[in-house]
Amino acid sequence: MTKSKNKLIPYLFLIIPLVLYLIWVIGPMLYTFYLSLTKWDGLSDPVYIGLRNYEKLFRDPVFFTSLKNNLKWIASFITIPVVLGLGLAMVLNRSIPGAKFFKASFYSPLVLSLVVCGLIWSWMYHPANGLINSVLRDIGLDTWTQGWLSDEKLVMWAIIVVAIWRQAGYVMVLYLAGLQGVNPQLVDAAKVDGCNGFGSFRHVILPLLTPVTVIVVVISIIDSLRAFDLVSVMTRGGPYNSSSVLANFMYIEAFNNYKMGYSAAISVILFLISAVFIFFYLWNIMQDEMEY
């Protein structure tokens, strides 16, 4: 970190992006905070009602279903794609024949928009004509066929699988980038010291990748909390809210039920949950960066 002689310089770098950001994002965001204390149908003027939206929220079973689903999403997201992505990165970072093809293949779902992913997978899950049930029937596992998106116990996991499918390649790329920074000499040195393959991975490479892992986890959490499109395309939160996540819950309250104030309250809660993670993250990097 530089302590510049001219104290204005960092602000000069910041000013244009920051102004734009304040106008278009932070402004509406603060306005949303205010709206969460009002009753507003989006057409007439908001009416201030204090904390009533929040009181109602904590009695709303859909809120808790959605919250639980978001937590499931987070739990899956910070484990499965991370492990998968790291594993793939480790494997593909060596000189394997066709490594380029493999990398591109795993990254490719990311090129599709979430909406398109949702559409394609709705097709895969289609109970009568979908690929999954068709294959199960053809190999004689009829009893395994499911209404993947209509069973209240399965539906959330069915959607999370899609999200993982898309996320793993993303994590892989982040780790591949991180591995570029790992000095091969260090790994060799570990080998000389008698570390086997896994040992050198655990004691040398993994610690070196910690900064990447932190970013990956933060991104995974952001993505889990903002999850919206897949649910919206595949089930719209159904059947009867069993696959609802907070962002969808908020969206339906706002744009189907005309309750902007209530939906703003949901967003604020969502933001506060995120804020916990951000603070933890910032505290974490502060500890690290003290060493500078």
Next chain:
Amino acid sequence: MTNRNFFNSPWRTLGFFLLILITLLWLLPFFTALLTSVRTNDDILQQGFIAVPHELTLSNFSTAWERGGLSRYLPNSFIITVPALLGTLLLSSLSSYALARFQFKGNRFFFFLYVGGTMLPFQVLMLPVFRLTDALGLYDTHLGIILFHTAFQLGFCTFLLRNYMRTVPSEILESARMDGCSEFRIWWQIMMPLTLPALAALATLEFTWIFNDYLWSIVLLRTDALKPVTAGLATLQGQWIMDWTVIVAGALLATVPTVLLFIFLQRYFIEGLTLGSTK
């Protein structure tokens, strides 16, 4: 290790074929989509999905192209995406540089602001942003939606770029400073080239996001003539009619620009172009 003796070890060969198997499984949804897009709706619904198609057709693509008005909407998508993409990358690299490389009052606060802003589910901002755009006289203009996308993506880009820029060793920058370079020159001539891999990765991601945006285009635009390609695709989905084959074909068509960009930029981040100076 050369490719020739790679298959000498039976374990490695086994692992390799396992990898191929997993990769094919991974690509299965793509094959599904491709296959769907060249079949007819009746064929799928009557034969079931796993069947030898009675007829293959490219007509879904032409139907999607015409009915979705893609030729009309596609230019708009680029008019919106390209400036927003360049704007957000440029501006976020400015702010990231400040946040990554300078100690100043409010550094952490501003960083929190950027990261925090990305945490809010953006759907909730729809009406406030609409009101703002309307008040600024930018409703139903390309400028409005470009500015919004630029601003909105700043948070995430700044988050990633700041972290990336911190990994650049300070000696390089210090030596430039010793030579009397101005901070703006250091940013532009030293930091930016070093950040290229991250910028390329971000560009692909951001392009996918902005190009595929639909929500904001219906909120901030009213006139058909200004709307991006996603709006055209959405009209393929009627009130009652859901023509899967055409929808999937349309979706694949709309993915083409992203794929091209990906192919063009991937060498910067997938092959891991190392810039040499860091080691």
Next chain:
Amino acid sequence: MQKTLFGLVALLALLSMVLGACATPTPQIIEKTVEVEKIVEVEKTVEVEKTVEVEVPVEKEVVIYNSYNSDPEPRKADEELVKMFEESYPNVSVQHSIVAHEDFKQAIRAYLTASTPPDVMTWFAGNRARFFIDKGLIMDISDVWADEGWNESYPKGFQAMSSVDGKQYFLPTNWYWWAVYYRKDIFAELNLSEPETWEEFLVVCETLKENGYAPLTIGTKYRWTAAAWFDYLNMRVNGPEFHINLMLGKEKYDDPRVLKVFTDYWQPLIENDYFIDDPAAYSWQEAVQFMINGEAGMYLMGDFIRDSYPDENEDEELGFFRFPIIDPSVPIGEDAPTDGFFISVNSQHPDRAKELLAYLGSVEAQQYMVDKLGRLPTNMDVDTSSFTPIQQQGMELIQGADFVAQFYDRDSTPEMADEGMNGFMEFWAKPNSIGAILERLEMTRQEIYEAE
């Protein structure tokens, strides 16, 4: 930290001032439209000069029209109508945008509150239109109704649907009916005739089931198909008056009469496996396939089902009958959702908008929609002699009704409808928890209606 905060607040204050200053010059956009017009105009005059020697170029006026007719057939008809209008009114040019149906419902609130709203918009009759009218966002178009003589040429029911306090705000233009659609050939094969009573209906279901057919198909992925079952069962069991009062929040959801609908009529259908498996996995249209493939016998559906039935088989295979009568002493209610148009109160081109609206409600335009799409007209002056037997039958179905409802999600408030439809889905999966579901719906009802 405090200093930073102070700086931020100051910055925000500054920004809000800037924003305030920017808020005034809105005419920018109007200038834009004028530019567009001029381009169009130049092209036109060139054409005109070829045919007619002397023609003074007229400044074209613009009217903005946004519609939700995004299905292929209605879309074509919609675009054609606009063309026909422009031919009849050569000095007006229509800036027409078609938005995907679902998204239009969300976008409309942006449209209605924008400083430059679309002038004419498609919308749903009944409660959904009333919502915006009550907020003062819709233009009074009583003058158009009077000038066009619609007070005479539109049935009283449609007039009442469009009026608030004796003033007209809405123009209903087309509607369709709901009925039980069935496979005529399967019925013939099994010697079944169209059931008129509930007992007959249950016999039909049982016979179909015994012969290996799924009696009823339904796709409830988007929920509203299940709401049709509720509408009809409730109207047949408790009568349309009770039904509409329930929709308006004047009756309770935990009323034993509502419970009876579920436990005595709906639940047996589900528990006897009269419906296809896994309905929640299908959209309504995917569920039609079971009928097309000859696996299912009947489908309670709106007339638009015919649009997605293969044309070549439609005449021999597809028929429909009135939802069976459960209690003959109860008046007959039917669902007949009606769509139409209104004008934004902030319309920048009110006169042109009214011209367009007058055209859309005219005999010429309605006749076109009837011929082209087979939807039923609202204007009684439309010539019905060319109606197909199906259309005749549909007309008779509705004319034979004592009361016409819109549809569950149109008669109720959006929020109540959302909760209600979720309740129906949950009931479908867990029929025995209906008591708890209705209690929850009642809580929602109280919250919505008693807060006001």
